[in-house]
Amino acid sequence: MDWSIQEIARIAGTTSRTLRHYDGIGLLKPSRTGHNGYRYYNQAALVQLQRILLLRGLGLGLPVISQVLDDQTDAAKALAVHLEWLTQEQDRLARQIASVTQTIEAVKGGGEIMAEDMFNGFDHTQYKDEVEERWGKDAYARGDSWWRGMSADEKAAWKQRSQKLGADWIAAATGGIAPDSAEAQAIAKRHVEWLTGIPGTPTADAADAVDSAGAAGASGGESHVKEYVAGLGEMYVADPRFARNYGGAEGAAFVRDALKAYAERNL
Numbered sequence: 001m002d003w004s005i006q007e008i009a010r011i012a013g014t015t016s017r018t019l020r021h022y023d024g025i026g027l028l029k030p031s032r033t034g035h036n037g038y039r040y041y042n043q044a045a046l047v048q049l050q051r052i053l054l055l056r057g058l059g060l061g062l063p064v065i066s067q068v069l070d071d072q073t074d075a076a077k078a079l080a081v082h083l084e085w086l087t088q089e090q091d092r093l094a095r096q097i098a099s100v101t102q103t104i105e106a107v108k109g110g111g112e113i114m115a116e117d118m119f120n121g122f123d124h125t126q127y128k129d130e131v132e133e134r135w136g137k138d139a140y141a142r143g144d145s146w147w148r149g150m151s152a153d154e155k156a157a158w159k160q161r162s163q164k165l166g167a168d169w170i171a172a173a174t175g176g177i178a179p180d181s182a183e184a185q186a187i188a189k190r191h192v193e194w195l196t197g198i199p200g201t202p203t204a205d206a207a208d209a210v211d212s213a214g215a216a217g218a219s220g221g222e223s224h225v226k227e228y229v230a231g232l233g234e235m236y237v238a239d240p241r242f243a244r245n246y247g248g249a250e251g252a253a254f255v256r257d258a259l260k261a262y263a264e265r266n267l
Contacts, residue, residue, distance in 0.1 A: 179257035188262035
């Protein structure tokens with residue numbers, strides 16, 4: 001069974017023009033082309049389109065999506081990772097919807113607003129105790145202040161950067177390259193730079209030390225930064241919450257090995 005390009009555009013909530021563009025750049029080829037020139041798509045093509053739209057929803061550009069699709073040929077495995085992330089988002093959004101609904105009802109009816117319920121699903125401090133235990137209260141306080149001080153656009157941009165980094169790690173881990181290869185090390189460099197942008201982390205502190213005292217002033221903390229980056233890699237493997245960001249345990253192990261190699265060479 002297959003569907004025409006018009007049917008797929010309607011069902012998927014996209015346009016025929018977009019589907020033709022995907023065909024033109026080799027991202028989504030129709031399963032066949034009729035004698036009248038119409039494009040038709042079979043089940044496999046629909047699965048491919050679903051993956052494309054999911055990756056677009058993460059803010060990834062088409063070139064990166066193409067790379068991810070080429071590297072992750074097991075569609076069922078890739079979609080399972082997406083499903084896990086979507087389930088988490090569904091739970092978070094359901095809690096937000098319930099809390100906003102309760103607020104509306106209270107405001108309209110003149111009832112009492114329950115503060116404890118108003119922000120269910122909005123909390124970014126749920127890991128406060130864990131962060132403080134791992135890296136200290138100051139690290140959490142500085143990171144929390146930094147996050148609260150960002151605008152909505154800045155938060156969206158930071159999330160997009162994080163998602164792009166995760167997608168590139170997954171593509172590298174499934175692409176058959178070595179953790180110490182130039183390609184993987186380039187992503188590791190970006191990862192450390194990403195960490196440097198988060199106040200309260202040892203990488204950020206080291207960057208601040210360089211800014212204020214020069215490279216010599218930061219040299220005393222090099223081993224601490226190296227241990228921090230290597231330790232993060234181990235945590236990515238040990239904690240399933242982190243591992244899922246990199247496609248599971250195997251992907252997290254690849255990230256760990258790449259970060260360890262980068263830390264040994266550069267930190």
